[in-house]
Amino acid sequence: MALLEKSSKLNALRSQHFKKANWTADLLLLLVAIIWGSTYITAKTVVSVYPVFLFLFLRFSLTVLMMAPFTMREYRRLPKDTWFVGFILGLLLFSIYSFETIGIFYTSASNSSFLISLCVVLTPIVGGVVYKKYPGNAVIGVVLLSVIGTGMLTIKGEFHLNYGDLMILAAALMRAIQMVYTKKLTTGKELDSAALTTIQMAVVTVLTGLVSLIMERHTYVTLHSTWQFWGITLYLAIFGTLFAFYVQMTMIRLTSPVRVGLLLGTEPLFGAMFAVLIGGESMTGIAIIGGVIIVTATYWGRQIELRRQKV
Secondary structure (H helix, E strand, O other): OHHHHHHHHHHHHHHHHHHHHHHHHHHHHHHHHHHHHHHHHHHHHHHOOOOHHHHHHHHHHHHHHHHHHHHHHHHHHOOHHHHHHHHHHHHHHHHHHHHHHHHHHHOOHHHHHHHHOOHHHHHHHHHHHHHOOOOOHHHHHHHHHHHHHHHHHHOOOOOOOOHHHHHHHHHHHHHHHHHHHHHHHHOOOOOOHHHHHHHHHHHHHHHHHHHHHHHOOOOOOOOOOOHHHHHHHHHHHHHHHHHHHHHHHHHOOOOOHHHHHHHHOOHHHHHHHHHHHOOOOOOOHHHHHHHHHHHHHHHHHHHHHHHHHHO
């Protein structure tokens, strides 16, 4: 009888710890969505001054330089799995930022935020292909509802795809692939999250540097000494890159790729908020309704995931 009571208490403690871990993951991922929502205005400001790949090289170089002192002692002891996973995820990260930054330069912020949010829809689809498992009608319904809300929030006037839109769409697909494969490649492995993040950033730094040398070598660029330029660049490097992806890579182990996609799917809502507060844009009644739909869809999706974990 005593053993049963002890086992019951242990299970209760484990359940409580699991719920707390889920809420921690959710709040941190929501913070990432807020940060990423602010990057549309800031990134667009910087790429109007710098060539795309030179800017990305600078952004990720700063990130690596800030991260390296905390992780360089661990490199000699890192298993081959960490280097392999870091390299693969680094390639995915390079493709995401390349497509996304080019897209932001060529298309509007509203189109960018709408199309990048399609990663919410693409994540369970990619996951279904990778794991050969149908995500379920409820999940599909949630992500479609999220897309409808995002469309109401961000689309203004006639919608058509241009070159920049296609680049953002490609970035959305790569984001979905990254979410699924981060979970697939890291689950069940003892990987140092900090070292893994630094390796990814280093891969992007090298690749963006090489592409910049090849494609942008004839572009004359001077380093701007304004506080605005360097403030934005540091903000994107520290919060929009280092913090955001470290949280995503760490917290995805406590939840599922679909749930991560749903929480990060609120990014356009915060993007619109920053557009109003910083960019001086106004929100229509339809846009406000769209934001409410996104939050509702995210909450609904979270409840679906919680019920699945209890089964």
